[in-house]
Amino acid sequence: MMELIEAESGRLLAAITKLLGEKGIVTEDELVSRQALTDAANPGQGARMVARAWLDADYRALMLRDGAAAAEAMGIPMRGLPPLGVLENDAETHHLVVCTLCSCYPRAVLGYPPFWFKSAAYRARAVRDPRGMLGEWGTIVPDSVKLRVVDSTADYRWMVLPLRPAGTEGWDEAQLAAIVRDGDMIGVTVPGV
Amino acid sequence: MDDLEVPRAQHDMGGVSKFMCDPVDTDTHALTDFDRRVDALRQLLGAKQVMSVDELRRGIEAIPEATYHQLSYYQRWIRSIADNLLVRGVISADELRAALEAA
Amino acid sequence: MLQPGTPVQVKLDWPETRGPCHIRTPHYLRGRMGVVERHLGDFPNPEDLAFARPAARLPLYHVRFDQPALWGEGYAGDAIVVELYESWLEAR
Numbered sequence: 001m002m003e004l005i006e007a008e009s010g011r012l013l014a015a016i017t018k019l020l021g022e023k024g025i026v027t028e029d030e031l032v033s034r035q036a037l038t039d040a041a042n043p044g045q046g047a048r049m050v051a052r053a054w055l056d057a058d059y060r061a062l063m064l065r066d067g068a069a070a071a072e073a074m075g076i077p078m079r080g081l082p083p084l085g086v087l088e089n090d091a092e093t094h095h096l097v098v099c100t101l102c103s104c105y106p107r108a109v110l111g112y113p114p115f116w117f118k119s120a121a122y123r124a125r126a127v128r129d130p131r132g133m134l135g136e137w138g139t140i141v142p143d144s145v146k147l148r149v150v151d152s153t154a155d156y157r158w159m160v161l162p163l164r165p166a167g168t169e170g171w172d173e174a175q176l177a178a179i180v181r182d183g184d185m186i187g188v189t190v191p192g193v
Numbered sequence: 194m195d196d197l198e199v200p201r202a203q204h205d206m207g208g209v210s211k212f213m214c215d216p217v218d219t220d221t222h223a224l225t226d227f228d229r230r231v232d233a234l235r236q237l238l239g240a241k242q243v244m245s246v247d248e249l250r251r252g253i254e255a256i257p258e259a260t261y262h263q264l265s266y267y268q269r270w271i272r273s274i275a276d277n278l279l280v281r282g283v284i285s286a287d288e289l290r291a292a293l294e295a296a
Numbered sequence: 297m298l299q300p301g302t303p304v305q306v307k308l309d310w311p312e313t314r315g316p317c318h319i320r321t322p323h324y325l326r327g328r329m330g331v332v333e334r335h336l337g338d339f340p341n342p343e344d345l346a347f348a349r350p351a352a353r354l355p356l357y358h359v360r361f362d363q364p365a366l367w368g369e370g371y372a373g374d375a376i377v378v379e380l381y382e383s384w385l386e387a388r
Contacts, residue, residue, distance in 0.1 A: 124212035
């Protein structure tokens with residue numbers, strides 16, 4: 001059996017999908033439509049949640065209390081998906097999300113995880129030298145700010161609610177959402193104008 | 194930097210010395226068609242309760258360390274999926290062998 | 297049920313030495329002291345799900361660890377917060 005699973009990956013995928021199709025377990029149509037659905041998820045969804053939270057105190061409270069409900073309120077389907085935890089940055093606290101054991105990522109609201117999030121370097125350094133590692137993005141967390149590194153080991157998926165940057169007074173939701181990137185919602189960067 | 198001297202599984206990477214001096218590749222790496230298709234397959238197997246995400250992880254963790262780092266992220270996934278489907282009897286070794294020869 | 301604020305010690309156990317397993321308690325926390333922040337809910341034990349075995353529901357907690365204390369280096373006040381199952385925690 002060992003040598004079978006060592007087959008070249010493309011051939012392995014083709015062989016498996018063929019067998020599963022023949023057995024009626026997974027069809028080609030299902031694969032295509034699931035792929036399309038997954039491709040549609042993107043960080044803009046999380047960005048809209050952040051922007052709304054910056055403008056609407058009740059929505060912010062919902063997001064912190066029940067991330068999945070807050071996502072659903074923005075039209076992001078969450079039924080059957082892992083619980084979503086939202087980590088609120090403030091003037092004294094900066095959050096950083098990692099999965100040292102694999103690559104657990106808030107995919108429902110941010111889309112596919114970026115390459116760096118899945119890398120050995122990120123998974124190793126985020127818990128042991130987070131401030132040094134953030135330098136890879138040019139991000140400096142001041143000494144007056146405490147870092148909370150959240151290692152996603154179980155059923156929750158985590159996203160960061162970053163601080164609203166100065167210089168955005170009077171901006172509407174769309175303008176605010178446009179400056180929030182995937183890295184901001186993981187904690188490797190902060191939004192700025 | 195020293196490692197904690199403990200019987201750590203190879204995928205359990207928090208703070209592990211050999212990665213601590215590695216730069217983080219912060220570039221965007223686009224997913225390939227292969228990547229997206231494997232991802233969709235995994236989700237469908239989970240939704241249909243054929244293979245859970247926990248089983249996927251177990252299968253990835255069982256990959257020998259050297260191979261783990263040679264395979265791409267989704268190459269690890271398809272190997273784990275194959276392993277789990279065989280172990281669970283969803284597909285047989287003979288079926289897979291035949292399908293591989295035809296692929 | 298462990299209450300918020302309870303000091304806990306992560307079990308110093310290495311199932312990895314006893315055969316195939318799937319453990320979601322990172323190696324760097326085994327035997328270390330932390331504080332329960334909150335109960336996140338009850339979830340089926342992944343150690344069993346990974347082998348398609350019937351899985352008991354276990355309480356899952358967010359537990360905070362002093363980051364410099366884990367590594368002997370770092371910034372005072374920095375923390376690592378990790379989801380841990382009750383089966384891995386002992387109240388102290």
